[in-house]
Amino acid sequence: MKKVRYGIVGIGKMGHTHALKLMRGKDRNGCLTAVCDISDERKVWAKNNLKNTIVFDKYLDLVNSNEVDAVIIATPHYLHPKIGIDALNAGKHVLSEKPAGVYTKDVRELNSLAESKPDLVFGIMYNQRSNPLYKYAKELVTSGELGEIKRINWIITNWYRPQAYYNQGGWRGTWDGEGGGVLINQCPHQLDIFWWLAGMPISVRAYCKVGVNRKINVENDVTIYTEYKNGASGVFVTSTHDSPGTNRLEIDADGGKLVIEQNLLKEKLTYYRLKTKESIFNADNKKFMPIPPYKKEVVRTSILKNIYRLGIKGQHMNIIQNFSLAVLKGENLIAPGAEGINGLTISNAAYLSSWLGEDILLPLDENLFYDQLMKQRDAELAGKR
Numbered sequence: 149m150k151k152v153r154y155g156i157v158g159i160g161k162m163g164h165t166h167a168l169k170l171m172r173g174k175d176r177n178g179c180l181t182a183v184c185d186i187s188d189e190r191k192v193w194a195k196n197n198l199k200n201t202i203v204f205d206k207y208l209d210l211v212n213s214n215e216v217d218a219v220i221i222a223t224p225h226y227l228h229p230k231i232g233i234d235a236l237n238a239g240k241h242v243l244s245e246k247p248a249g250v251y252t253k254d255v256r257e258l259n260s261l262a263e264s265k266p267d268l269v270f271g272i273m274y275n276q277r278s279n280p281l282y283k284y285a286k287e288l289v290t291s292g293e294l295g296e297i298k299r300i301n302w303i304i305t306n307w308y309r310p311q312a313y314y315n316q317g318g319w320r321g322t323w324d325g326e327g328g329g330v331l332i333n334q335c336p337h338q339l340d341i342f343w344w345l346a347g348m349p350i351s352v353r354a355y356c357k358v359g360v361n362r363k364i365n366v367e368n369d370v371t372i373y374t375e376y377k378n379g380a381s382g383v384f385v386t387s388t389h390d391s392p393g394t395n396r397l398e399i400d401a402d403g404g405k406l407v408i409e410q411n412l413l414k415e416k417l418t419y420y421r422l423k424t425k426e427s428i429f430n431a432d433n434k435k436f437m438p439i440p441p442y443k444k445e446v447v448r449t450s451i452l453k454n455i456y457r458l459g460i461k462g463q464h465m466n467i468i469q470n471f472s473l474a475v476l477k478g479e480n481l482i483a484p485g486a487e488g489i490n491g492l493t494i495s496n497a498a499y500l501s502s503w504l505g506e507d508i509l510l511p512l513d514e515n516l517f518y519d520q521l522m523k524q525r526d527a528e529l530a531g532k533r
């Protein structure tokens with residue numbers, strides 16, 4: 149195989165961007181050969197705008213076609229695991245959009261199938277993992293430099309969405325079409341980075357407030373409290389109605405403090421690197437109120453510069469290019485598909501905690517979550533009748 153031949157299922161807002169980038173040669177190891185959508189309008193768009201590309205009506209025809217080696221799934225979330233399973237069974241490599249799915253029960257099935265087919269590459273579009281600041285943070289964690297984590301806090305309230313966003317209809321912002329609100333739509337990237345850096349919690353307590361300042365019946369204001377095996381704790385706060393919002397991630401660890409902030413189009417990582425690990429400093433120190441000495445390191449990036457350099461949605465191409473190299477040359481994936489279940493577990497646990505009003509211990513009771521999710525969906529559908 150010289151180039152990976154991609155087929156894209158779902159060519160709406162996200163899928164059509166991937167299609168155009170591939171068609172314009174933004175990945176020298178991949179090309180676009182097929183797309184599929186159930187919308188006539190999208191199919192007409194594809195016929196008018198995509199050269200040398202077969203347009204399918206049914207995704208099963210695309211995944212079974214000899215014209216594609218890999219399938220990118222860019223449909224609404226509930227469909228991701230099912231299409232992934234069908235594509236793997238048809239012998240195709242799979243790159244799924246985020247989130248991995250809506251509930252972990254069927255994502256687990258997809259993961260088991262992918263595990264049984266090690267020759268097929270399975271990835272997920274967690275493009276934020278290619279952000280240089282999060283990559284650097286990950287290096288500091290995995291190298292042991294940052295030391296044992298004591299606390300992780302993330303306030304990510306700059307997902308401003310007005311009523312008009314929710315009024316546009318379709319699948320977004322509903323239990324039936326989407327399976328939730330800000331946690332399942334806007335936050336999967338941050339929940340992925342949250343566990344990627346701090347590991348998986350052992351318990352989750354959350355308050356998911358529905359329809360704050362918006363007429364919707366999914367959550368748009370969330371506070372999650374997490375606890376970890378080593379005694380560390382975490383807080384994750386998100387909303388869609390704060391303006392101006394905040395995007396600040398802070399990790400306190402034995403080796404120092406790491407802060408990643410985004411302000412408008414600027415991003416900054418500040419690392420307060422302790423000269424001596426705090427636990428060792430504390431063991432030796434005799435003063436009452438000392439300040440453990442540290443060295444401050446600042447790394448800045450400009451989102452605007454990245455957009456000019458990589459083109460809008462540049463991060464997504466990082467993931468696609470990496471995926472092609474994984475298929476052709478066995479390169480390690482930036483975001484392995486099997487890891488998609490982790491952030492989703494935290495979000496499923498957060499919903500369950502909020503609905504039941506209690507701490508949720510992990511591993512999650514996946515059947516209980518599924519039953520509760522279906523209750524939300526049924527109540528929503530009953531309200532519409």
Ligand SMILES: NC(=O)c1ccc[n+]([C@@H]2O[C@H](COP(=O)([O-])OP(=O)(O)OC[C@H]3O[C@@H](n4cnc5c(N)ncnc54)[C@H](O)[C@@H]3O)[C@@H](O)[C@H]2O)c1
Pocket residue numbers: 157158159160161162163184185186187190206207222223224225227245246247273275333
């Ligand atoms: N990685 C990112 O940064 C990012 C950004 C935006 C969206 N997404 C994800 O991409 C997915 C799609 O989001 P979007 O904003 O493009 O939505 P969208 O509604 O604009 O597009 C979805 C498309 O899927 C099509 N579709 C639905 N059912 C189908 C089926 N059975 N077969 C074929 N096509 C079908 C729809 O007709 C539509 O054109 C979502 O899961 C979303 O979370 C990811």
